[in-house]
Amino acid sequence: MPWYLYLALKQLFPTGKRLSFFTAISILGVALGVATLIVTNSVMGGFGYEIRRMIIDTQGDVQIRARGLIDQAEPLIETVSKVPGVLGVTPFAEGVGMLEYGRKPAFPIIQGVDVNRVNDVIPLNRFIRVGSLDELDDDTVILSTQLAYSLGAHLGGKVTISSPLLIERLKNDEVFLPRELTIVGLFEIGHQQLDSNTVLVTLRRMQDLYGLGDAVHGLNVRISEKLDADQMATRINAALPDEPESRARSWLEANTEFLFVLQMEKNLVSILLLFIILVASFSIMSSLLTTVVRKTREIGLLGALGGSSRQIAACFCVQGFLIGLIGTATGLCLGFGFLALRNEILLLFTKLTGSQEALERFYQFSNVPAHMERADLVLIVVGTIVISTLAGIFPAWRASRLKPVEALRNE
């Protein structure tokens, strides 16, 4: 081991002594910065990831909508299914309706799904908590869990559902009776808004409620995981017939602005938090500068022993690097440790502050999601170590400029 590396290690971790106060503070500063970056980046990334996953899980990778209704869905489904890379296509119809259970009204989003094909695109079975999707038919309904909870509805209970068509019919002196449906299941996606305000019915029941006949509002498409959603949307558009006038949009395009805001938010927070690392790097610089002043005579001695200016500089640079390395490793442990316990910590916090309900309402998730992109992790680790090493360069330069004879003259 080169002597400057050996000495750097010994100065940071002296034999038989505790870690020096300056070193401990420097390492702690870097560790806290890294931990904060990891936690924030992961949680923000987690929100973004969950939102992306939810969009895909509830809409598919690509959605096809017509200018109006799609009257003949089957030929279109057949055409789209033939596009290479398409794994599944399912038609849907959706809209707001009035639901009543035991004189308690609600105005949920009603999703009409093709029970035979919906799982090819949207993993509904995965979200069913009670009951079964197989039991969904034209006389039954599946409620989202929080909607059922707020209504006090239970499996086997009956709800009545009516749609805006009721008013349309009344204008023509016709009567459109609400449909009575039996609850055969409860589902939970993990998104507060969807879980508190959605019901699933068969596509046929939705067509009946909205008077659509055989028409649907659109098609959801699942593509192979390895394929790019935008490219597939272009490919599907090329295959779509002129009539009906329809267009395929990837989930990325359909949510461009929202996704842009998410990314911007994450980037801005990361840049702001980077200042913690910068502050920590000043702490490293200050600590190493103090060391240079404290160890002026030793620096002179090293010169007298035959150490070159470059080696003496390396000794201090290595210390900056090691502080960065150890601080980063500690920060990673702290950060990922915190993330592992994030839900417990959040639960404790919300219990103490009585804010659990507000949190769910505003942030849409009952658990704190976490997702760290590998590239972000690499950027944090490499960035921190580079900044810490750079912080050691100025003290190292100062040390290397000390002439041994002047350093020794301090005697």
Add this chain to the structure above:
Amino acid sequence: MSKPSSAGFQPASEVEQQAGSLRYRLILEASDVHKTYLSGERRLEVLHGVSISVHEGESVSIRGESGSGKSTLLHLLAGLDAPDTGTVKWEGSLDTGAGRRARFLGMVFQSFYLIPELDALGNVLMAARVAGKVGATEKQRAKDLLARVGLAEREHHLPSQLSGGERQRVAVARALMNSPRLILADEPTGNLDEKTGDSIIDLLLGLCAEQQIALVLVTHNAAHATRAGRSVFMRDGLLQ
């Protein structure tokens, strides 16, 4: 063994001598060395053309009052500073750079200059580390040297756990670690009591004689100075 006497202020070429059939190698040669420092706007000439030569195994003491230029001369001899004019040669070579210093030279200072984070053994081995080689042989040599200076039992003690005399013994062992040709000692007893100082001088002179290492000893202490093979006095930047 008597050493050849050399005129401390003569050019080196004139002082290469033979004693009987033995020819002593010239280890250190300084010729007409001048050194000036700037003190504010004032130029302070510290050395006014000093010449000195030291042969293999020879011990030379330099005495002088404070400010006479002893330490400046020592630093020039060690290659830690460059003379304004004149030359310093190690074994006839003008190369007195850091790369060569590690193996050619050992230094002992008044304030010991031990590295506080390293134990006694680590401090002695530091000289070998800087010279670029630390193996089992070097570790054994460091242990032997510590035993030789009477610190076999204290090799794992930190400098803060050693007395002043013990620290200076560690510094002596460190100076000897790379089997140098020359040891420069700058007031090695300045921070020690008389008895401890005497023992350090005994040790330095004894080990240098034993290993045929040339020694230049800067000291205030007349008794210590006279124990060297040759003694010179420095006054106002000149050797007398």
